[in-house]
Amino acid sequence: MGLEDQLQENVMTTKVDAMVGWARKNSLWPMPFGTACCAIELMATLASRFDLARFGAEAIRFSPRQSDLLVVSGRVSIKMMPVLKKIYDQMPEPKWVISMGACASSGGVFNTYTLVQGVDQYIPVDVYIPGCPPRPENVIQALMKIQEKVAQAKAN
Amino acid sequence: MENQEEHQAEGVGRPGRPGRPGSNPEAVTARIRARFGDASVRDGNAVGCESVIAERDALLPFMTFLRDDPELTFDYLADVTAVDRLKLDEAVRFAVVYQLYSYKHNRRFSVSIPVPEADPRIQSVVSVWPGANWLEREVYDMYGIVFEGHPDLRRILMPDDFGSYPLRKDYPLHGKGERDNFVF
Numbered sequence: 001m002g003l004e005d006q007l008q009e010n011v012m013t014t015k016v017d018a019m020v021g022w023a024r025k026n027s028l029w030p031m032p033f034g035t036a037c038c039a040i041e042l043m044a045t046l047a048s049r050f051d052l053a054r055f056g057a058e059a060i061r062f063s064p065r066q067s068d069l070l071v072v073s074g075r076v077s078i079k080m081m082p083v084l085k086k087i088y089d090q091m092p093e094p095k096w097v098i099s100m101g102a103c104a105s106s107g108g109v110f111n112t113y114t115l116v117q118g119v120d121q122y123i124p125v126d127v128y129i130p131g132c133p134p135r136p137e138n139v140i141q142a143l144m145k146i147q148e149k150v151a152q153a154k155a156n
Numbered sequence: 157m158e159n160q161e162e163h164q165a166e167g168v169g170r171p172g173r174p175g176r177p178g179s180n181p182e183a184v185t186a187r188i189r190a191r192f193g194d195a196s197v198r199d200g201n202a203v204g205c206e207s208v209i210a211e212r213d214a215l216l217p218f219m220t221f222l223r224d225d226p227e228l229t230f231d232y233l234a235d236v237t238a239v240d241r242l243k244l245d246e247a248v249r250f251a252v253v254y255q256l257y258s259y260k261h262n263r264r265f266s267v268s269i270p271v272p273e274a275d276p277r278i279q280s281v282v283s284v285w286p287g288a289n290w291l292e293r294e295v296y297d298m299y300g301i302v303f304e305g306h307p308d309l310r311r312i313l314m315p316d317d318f319g320s321y322p323l324r325k326d327y328p329l330h331g332k333g334e335r336d337n338f339v340f
């Protein structure tokens with residue numbers, strides 16, 4: 001006779017990792033780092049038509065200290081990169097990063113003297129979204145990839 | 157009515173449609189030559205408005221005259237920019253260009269001042285049009301032309317420690333390694 005039989009349907013047994021991962025992945029708090037046109041598409045993703053709230057990620061925080069998902073959406077110049085690094089450092093662990101669009105991921109068409117050719121040279125990136133700009137569906141898919149990753153993370 | 161008479165004054169504009177392009181295209185240059193002498197300016201080659209090429213030596217009295225003369229009244233400095241004519245057939249490499257506008261006469265005017273590469277300096281016009289402040293900083297940032305008398309001549313777009321002037325024609329598009337070696 002197992003424990004489940006005694007407790008019946010009121011209680012469910014699981015592992016801490018699985019439960020915390022499930023809670024985390026369904027309440028991601030994104031920090032938007034929108035520096036260019038991609039940020040407009042990110043806003044569209046959040047708004048009613050695509051509604052990122054369906055994935056539990058609608059609580060956009062403009063303070064890095066309250067967020068666990070950094071969305072880099074737009075060009076990052078060499079003058080802006082220290083700012084982005086500081087924001088990343090200010091986010092509490094655990095944290096994840098989406099690099100949205102060609103510019104954030106590789107510099108895009110702006111292969112010039114002033115543009116960082118991919119933010120992953122300076123901060124770790126979990127999911128890259130190709131496109132210029134990516135459609136909201138791509139952003140949603142990236143968020144779901146992050147959710148898969150979050151669900152597998154260790155709780156501590 | 158009083159205003160209209162003013163526009164009719166010697167060679168400037170025409171009644172009813174003051175200062176439209178084509179309404180006496182040489183009016184401003186004639187006025188400048190009457191004041192500073194025939195040799196003071198050369199005809200410019202701006203497209204769409206009257207323009208002159210002047211020397212940098214007496215820039216401030218010249219610009220102050222453009223602003224204060226009742227028949228010119230260029231009360232608005234729309235832009236300050238520069239041209240690097242490195243590969244063009246020009247004796248002097250740079251030119252600083254001032255785009256002026258007169259609200260009173262609804263007229264635009266362009267002044268180009270050659271600035272040699274060996275001595276890239278020019279007077280600041282912040283004392284004439286305070287709006288020149290950031291415009292001149294941008295020209296300094298991009299071309300390395302120093303504006304003497306500017307109250308706060310720092311870079312405005314590039315980081316402070318950026319060593320080059322990126323809009324100079326001999327500066328490579330991908331930079332000189334700044335994007336890989338910048339300071340955090």
Ligand code: SF4
Binds near residue numbers: 074104133
């Ligand atoms: S990838 Fe395209 S849409 Fe996104 S910031 Fe760059 S230029 Fe703009």
